[in-house]
Amino acid sequence: MKILAINPGSTTTKIAVYQNENRLFVKTFYHSTTDLSPFPTILSQYEFRRDLIINELKEESLFFQFDAIVGRGGLLKPISSGVYEVNELMKEDLRNASMQHACNLGGLLAEEISTLIPGCKAYIADPVVVDELEEISRISGSPLLPRLSVFHALNHKAIARKYARSIQRNYEDLNLVVAHLGGGITIAAHRKGQVIDVNNGLDGSGPFSPERAGTLPAGQLAELCFSGKYTEHEIKKMLNGQGGLMAYLGTTDVQAVIKRIDEGDRKAELILKAMLYNVAKEIGAMCVVLRGKVDAIVLTGGIAYSNYCVSNLNEQISFLAPISVFPGEDEMEALTFNALGALKGELICKEYI
Helix, strand or coil: CEEEEEEECCCEEEEEEEECCEEEEEEEEECCHHHHCCCCCCHHHHHHHHHHHHHHHHHCCCCCCCCEEEEECCCCCCECCCEEECCHHHHHHHHCCCCCCHHHHHHHHHHHHHCCCCCCEEEEECCCCECCCCHHHHCCCCCCCCCCCCCCHHHHHHHHHHHHHHCCCCHHHCEEEEEEECCCEEEEEEECCEEEEECCCCCCCCCCCCCECCCCCHHHHHHHHCCCCCCHHHHHHHHECCCHHHHHHCCCCHHHHHHHHHCCCHHHHHHHHHHHHHHHHHHHHHHHHCCCCCCEEEEEEHHHHCHHHHHHHHHHHCCCCCEEEEEECCHHHHHHHHHHHHHHCCCCEECCC
16 A cells, blocks of 8 residues: 655655555655745645645656555644544644644645545544543643643654564553653653643643743743733743743754763753753653553653763663663654554544544
């Protein structure tokens, strides 16, 4: 079976073609500020990205050959983990999502391109709004501000299953703490195949990360919001985009920070260690959620390539459970394998309602 995976990001559009489990082709389109300047909204970029994809596939003689097209899931209403066939309600919700993000284009692109190919299915899988939280984990301290499930669900689930396969176990039989360490950081308690608690890595909770502020002192944040010094947009950029390492050190590049540490920069060392300290605390909290019954702590994401960061975390958390490291992420493979499972009947294709 041949599958096309589409992953729209803020400044890139990635596509990959698979024949069953084998990757045949991959391409990343990089979108400069100049490229995107004619488009006032994410949704208005739709035709631009669609035409890039179709033209590339035609040039590579890959068009009209797919059994399924799977797109990165968007900011839909909360849903359970799994594979979903794109339907009219999903398309409507993607077009009218409360938050603009390029991932909202994934399902729309998959569905339209699939209509050009007879018999081709259009799917999304494990979008960031996957919600399997226990009720108790939703309570925040204010009924006006419930805790929400927004995390790197696609990579969390794919890596958790990959770890389970590596030890010849089923994901649904394990208790895992999975830490996705990237530009955003999300750390989740996976209990028997369900993510029962996780920090909202998009909108301000958990550890700070290379570009996000994480949990902040609430009273001080309220004072900042009403100080008159900053607009709402500026405050939100402090939380997501200009927070974390960027706010303290002017960069989101962890390797560049480590280079500064090697050159004797004590501030860089303090800030990076503080980020890892907060990551370790959140991992510990998720071990508590699982009542200490943790089969493994799994580290993934781009930061997991760093021996400096992994060894630092290992010193802090190794007493909690065995640690396994799966650096980076392969969202294209994860999307493809979900679609392949649906086509083969190995995974139930769910309906978005």
